[in-house]
Amino acid sequence: MNFPERFSNLPAYAFPRLRALLDHYEPGGEVVHMTIGEPKHAFPGWVTDVIVENSAGFQGYPNNDGSDELRGAITDWIERRYGVTLDPGTSVMALNGTREGLYNAAMALCPEQKNGQKPIVLCPNPFYQVYMVASLSVGAEPHFVPATAATGHLPDYAGLPEDVLNRTAVAYICSPANPQGAVASRDYWAELIRLAEQYDFRIFADECYSEIYRNDAPTGVLTVAQELGADPERITLFNSLSKRSNLAGLRSGLIAGGPETIKRVKQLRAYSGAPLPAPLQAAAATVWADEAHVRENRALYQEKYAIADEVFAGVQGYMPPEAGFFLWLPVDDGEATALKLWQETGVRVLPGAYLAQGEPGQNPGKGYIRAAMVAPKTELRRGLITLRDCIYR
Template sequence: MTFPERYSSLPEYAFPRLRSLLDAHTPGGEVTHMTIGEPQHPFPEWVPQVIAQHTEEFGKYPPNEGSPELLAAITDWLKRRYGVQLDPTKQVMALNGTREGLFNTLIALCPEQTARGEKPVVLIPNPFYQVYAVAAVTVGAEPVFLPATAETSFLPDYSQVSPDILNRTEIAYICSPSNPQGAVADRDYWANLIALAEKYDFQIFADECYSEIYRDTPPVGALEIASEGGADPERVVSFHSLSKRSNLPGLRSGFVAGGPQSIQRVRQLRAYAGAPLPLPLQRVAEKAWADEAHVAENRALYQEKYAMADEIFAGIDGYKGPDAGFFLWLPVDDDETAAMKLWIKTGVRVLPGAYLSRDVNNQNPGKGYIRVAMVAPKQEMQRGLIQLRDCLFK
C-alpha cells in the first residue's frame, strides 16, 4: 500500500510532543495545567436553557452555511464591533470551529498556481497556530515562515519579504491578537499589510479569535481597516470564534467573513465536505453573538489576571505582559529544559515555545520561550505563576 508523502515532513504536534517530554517524569507537586488555551471561566448561564428550548431541532439537518438568524446575529455583531456592514446572505458563513475554517478556506481560495504559472506561496507568522502550515501543505503551496520576535514587536514584518516571494504569494495568514505572544496589530500595521496585499494581489486571512480579550482598548479589525481604506472587498477574509470570547470551546462555533466571491467559494466547498453545527447549538451561537454582557464580565476576569501576572513578574528581566489574549510568552534560557524543570520541581505544566514554531535557517523564534495559558481559576493561576517565577526566575 502506498501512502501520501505530503504530510511526512510535519513535526509531531505540540501536545503529543509535550507528553513525550514530561509524562515519564513524576510531577513535583499538585499538577497545574497551563499549556492549553482552553478557557475555564464560566460560560453564559443561559446556554443549557437555549439548547433545551430547541432540542427538537436535533431532528433536522442544519443548514451548511448557518441559519439565517445566526448569520444575521453575526453581521449585526460585526456592525456594532467594527462598523462594517456585510450581507448575511453572501458575506459570512458559520463554521464548526475556526480551525476548520482556517484549513478549508485555504483549500477553497488558494489557486493551484499563480497568474505567472508558478507555485503559490502562503505566508505564515512564526510562531503560529499549526493549522496554517498543514493547510498550505494540503494545497501544494510553499509555506514561507516569517519571524514574529521581540525585534518585530511579536508580529511578522511582511514589508521585509522579498518581491520575488510576494509576487508568488496568494495568502498571508496573520493572527491578531497573536497566539502565543499577545501582540495586537494597530491601524498602521493593518493598513500597511492591506496596501501590500493590494500591490501584490494576495489575500489576507485574519485570525482574530482573541479579539475580545484585551487590557484596555478594543483591537481594531482587519475588515474595519480594509473598509475604511476602500480595499478590494475580497482582500481580507476574517475568522472569529465563540471559544475564547464566550468561554464556549466545546460549542465548536465560529464564522468566516469576507467578500462575496470568496464566501461563495467557501460555501460551495463546505456543501460537499462540511460538518455543519447542529441547529440547537446554532441557536446558542445566535444568542451569544447578540449578547455583550457576558463578554464584558469575561474580559474583566482576564484583566484581573493581567494585573496579577504583572505583579508576580514585576522586575523579572524580559517580562512583558500580553496586550491581549490569555497567554504569557516568557523568555527562558532553554524552553524544553525550563518546562522539564518546572514539571519535576512543582507540577506546573507549560509549553515550550519551540513546539509552536518552525526552524528557518537554523533559527527557531519560539526557542527560548515558554507559553503559559492564564485560563485556570484565579487562585489556581496565581499559585502556578508564583511557583513558575520562584522555580525559573529566582
C-alpha cells in the same frame, strides 16, 4: 501501500510532543495546568436553556451555511464591533469552529499557481498549526516569517524579498497574536492591506482573541479595509465563540469576506463541511447577540493580567500581553525549562519551539515557554509564583 509525501515531514503536534517530554516523569508538586488555551470561566447559564428549547432541531440535518438567525446575529455583531455592515446572505457563514474554516478557506481560495509558480502561503512564526497544514494540503509552500521582539511579535511581511511576495497567494495573520499577545495596529493592518494589493494576495485574518484585552479593543482588519476602500474579496475574517464566550465545545465560528469568497467557501463546505447542529446554531445566535457576559469575561482576564504583572515585576524580558490569555515568557531553552518546571514543581507549560518552525538555532520559539492564564485566579497566582521562583530566581 503508498502514502502521500506532503505531510511526511510534519512534526508531532504540540501536545503529543509535550506528553512525550513530560509524562515519563512524576510532577514535583501539585499539578498546575498552563498548557492548553482552553477557557475555564463560566459560559452564560442560559445557553443550555436555548439548546433545550430548540432540541427538536437535532432530528434534522442542519443548515450548512448557518441559519438566517445565526448569520444575522453574526453580521449584527460585526457591525457593532467593527463598524462594518455586511450582507448576512452573501458575506458571512457559520463554521464548526474556526480551525476548520482556516483550513477550508485555503482549500477553496488558494490558487494552484501564482505568477506561473508554486504559490507561497505566508505564516507568522510562531503560528497556529493549522496554517501550515492548510498550506501543504493545497500544494502551496508555507513560508514562515519570524514574529519576534525585533518585529513587535508580529510578522514583517513587508520586509520579505520581492521573489517571495510575487509568489504569495495567501497571508495568514493572527491578531491578537497567539502566543505572544501582540496586537496589530491600524497602521500595521493598513500596510499589510496595501502590500496585498500591490502583490495581489489574500489576507486570512484570525482574530479569535479579539475580545480579550487590557484596555482598548484591538483594531480589526475589516475596519481598516473599509477605511481604505479595499476590495472585500482580499480580506477574509475568522472569529469564534470559543474565547469570547468560553464556549470552545460549542464549535461555533464565523468566516466573513467578499461575496465571491464566501460563495466559494460555501460551495466547498457543501461537499466537505460539518455544519453546527441546529440547536447549537440557535444558542450561538443568542450568544453573539449578548455583550454583557463578554464584558464580565474580559474583566476576569484583566484581573489575571494584573496578577501576572505583579508576579513578574522586575523579571528581565517579561512582556505584559496586550491581549489574549497567554504569557510568552523568555527562558534559555523552552523545552529544558518545561521539563525542569514539571519535575521540580508540577507546573505544566508548553515549550515555545513546539509552536514554531525552524532548526534549533533558528526556531523563534526556542527561547520561550507559553503559559495559559486560564486557571482560577488563586490557582493561577500560585502557579505563576511557583514558575517565577523556579526559573527566574
